[in-house]
Amino acid sequence: MTASSTTASAGVANGQPAARLWSSRFAFILAATGSAVGLGNIWKFPYITGENGGGAFVLVYLFCIALIGLPIMMGEVLIGRRGHHNPINSMRSLALSDGRSSRWQGLGWMGVIASFIILSFYSVIGGWAVSYVGSSASGAFVGADADQVGGIFGNLLASPGDLLLWHTVFMAMVIVVVARGVRAGLEKAVTLLMPALFVLLLLMVGYAMTTDHFGAGVDFLFTPDFSKLTTEGILTAMGHAFFTLSLGMGVMMAYGSYLPREVSIVKVSIAVSFMDTLVALLAGLAIFPIVFATGLEPGAGPGLIFQTLPLAFGQMTGGAFFGTLFFVLLVFAAWTSAISLLEPLVSWLEEHKDVNRLASTLGAGFMVWLLGIASILSLNLWSDFHPLGMFTMFEGKTIFDLLDFFTANVMLPLGGLLVALFVGWGMKRASVESELGMESSVAFSLWYGLVRYVTPLGVLVVFVYNLA
Ligand code: PHE
Numbered sequence: 487m488t489a490s491s492t493t494a495s496a497g498v499a500n501g502q503p504a505a506r507l508w509s510s511r512f513a514f515i516l517a518a519t520g521s522a523v524g525l526g527n528i529w530k531f532p533y534i535t536g537e538n539g540g541g542a543f544v545l546v547y548l549f550c551i552a553l554i555g556l557p558i559m560m561g562e563v564l565i566g567r568r569g570h571h572n573p574i575n576s577m578r579s580l581a582l583s584d585g586r587s588s589r590w591q592g593l594g595w596m597g598v599i600a601s602f603i604i605l606s607f608y609s610v611i612g613g614w615a616v617s618y619v620g621s622s623a624s625g626a627f628v629g630a631d632a633d634q635v636g637g638i639f640g641n642l643l644a645s646p647g648d649l650l651l652w653h654t655v656f657m658a659m660v661i662v663v664v665a666r667g668v669r670a671g672l673e674k675a676v677t678l679l680m681p682a683l684f685v686l687l688l689l690m691v692g693y694a695m696t697t698d699h700f701g702a703g704v705d706f707l708f709t710p711d712f713s714k715l716t717t718e719g720i721l722t723a724m725g726h727a728f729f730t731l732s733l734g735m736g737v738m739m740a741y742g743s744y745l746p747r748e749v750s751i752v753k754v755s756i757a758v759s760f761m762d763t764l765v766a767l768l769a770g771l772a773i774f775p776i777v778f779a780t781g782l783e784p785g786a787g788p789g790l791i792f793q794t795l796p797l798a799f800g801q802m803t804g805g806a807f808f809g810t811l812f813f814v815l816l817v818f819a820a821w822t823s824a825i826s827l828l829e830p831l832v833s834w835l836e837e838h839k840d841v842n843r844l845a846s847t848l849g850a851g852f853m854v855w856l857l858g859i860a861s862i863l864s865l866n867l868w869s870d871f872h873p874l875g876m877f878t879m880f881e882g883k884t885i886f887d888l889l890d891f892f893t894a895n896v897m898l899p900l901g902g903l904l905v906a907l908f909v910g911w912g913m914k915r916a917s918v919e920s921e922l923g924m925e926s927s928v929a930f931s932l933w934y935g936l937v938r939y940v941t942p943l944g945v946l947v948v949f950v951y952n953l954a
């Protein structure tokens with residue numbers, strides 16, 4: 487979308503036409519929360535919490551969000567707004583203007599590439615969620631036993647045709663929104679979807695309260711039992727803090743570049759981190775009581791919401807209705823995250839290559855769709871194809887596993903580490919201070935200390951551990 491296609495006048499503070507800026511602080515919070523709240527909150531957080539024994543893990547996770555996630559989010563939004571371009575050009579211009587090497591733009595590149603790759607398989611899982619809305623609504627889970635529910639999931643994964651259909655539907659939903667631009671597409675979508683998501687989530691929690699195991703769910707999430715905490719659990723919590731806040735891949739930079747100057751980066755970052763955490767906890771409160779009520783295991787792993795939960799819904803009164811609501815909620819969450827994953831590449835094509843919004847979105851979306859097919863086939867026809875199997879580390883990993891591994895365990899922490907180093911050590915302190923609007927305050931010194939020392943160290947530990 488170009489300036490001429492908007493009625494609002496061009497030339498707003500960021501050097502962006504009005505149609506390319508969020509209309510308000512609230513719009514940014516909704517959009518960034520939409521990005522942050524996704525499969526990570528509703529699918530991954532509950533199952534890793536289940537696998538890691540509950541309360542103590544949750545506590546560590548909260549610390550990671552506050553001490554590592556939030557400081558990096560502020561850094562990314564700051565880079566985006568100050569650079570006011572796509573992640574690659576923003577990194578380049580900020581590095582040069584603070585007397586650093588233009589090679590820092592590599593961080594922008596890595597972000598754009600990582601978000602592109604992540605979206606390719608994120609969309610496949612988003613597709614599962616779409617298909618589950620249909621299964622649940624048609625009553626497929628009502629009264630089903632574990633084998634039948636497992637069969638539905640197994641059949642879906644075994645069928646390249648079905649997976650491709652749902653992946654295509656999901657990518658089409660993403661493209662339709664992104665093609666319309668920042669204000670008319672992204673902002674409008676999140677303004678409708680995010681409040682709906684909250685309502686659905688609260689309904690789900692309300693439903694969980696009607697089971698007689700709500701207390702057990704609360705207990706599981708909030709009563710820490712440190713004997714259940716492992717080193718691995720701590721590192722998982724740290725790694726997940728990145729993923730769930732959409733950090734380390736240029737998304738918050740791209741969204742930050744559309745943030746009007748007068749908005750406080752500190753306040754919006756705190757709001758987004760808070761909402762993201764709230765949703766993860768509410769998702770836990772919605773899911774675990776239902777799981778316990780039917781005597782199922784919380785530590786079921788990745789299948790928790792696609793196998794355990796449908797089984798639980800199938801046995802409860804009102805389960806078909808609430809099960810369907812749950813999967814609609816999951817689709818909304820995945821959708822608003824997926825649009826943010828397409829944005830870095832689209833904004834680069836648009837600004838740097840001068841391709842119009844529609845063509846950029848279609849081009850980028852098509853490439854993502856194509857790459858997604860590799861993940862689809864990894865689940866069935868290519869499940870025995872292990873391209874890097876000659877290295878013990880990658881033994882038995884399919885293309886899907888490898889894409890997930892390299893993005894989540896390598897590119898994402900590396901991106902976060904570089905963001906912390908860039909704002910903490912690369913940029914001039916004065917530039918950072920003025921962009922945050924926190925000149926010589928105690929809060930600034932606190933944040934600066936975190937971003938310079940604590941965050942890089944924390945990330946380094948996770949990074950090395952995950953590779954070792
Ligand atoms: N934060 C999203 C989630 O929790 C995933 C995501 C990661 C989105 C990175 C954008 C960028 O599901």
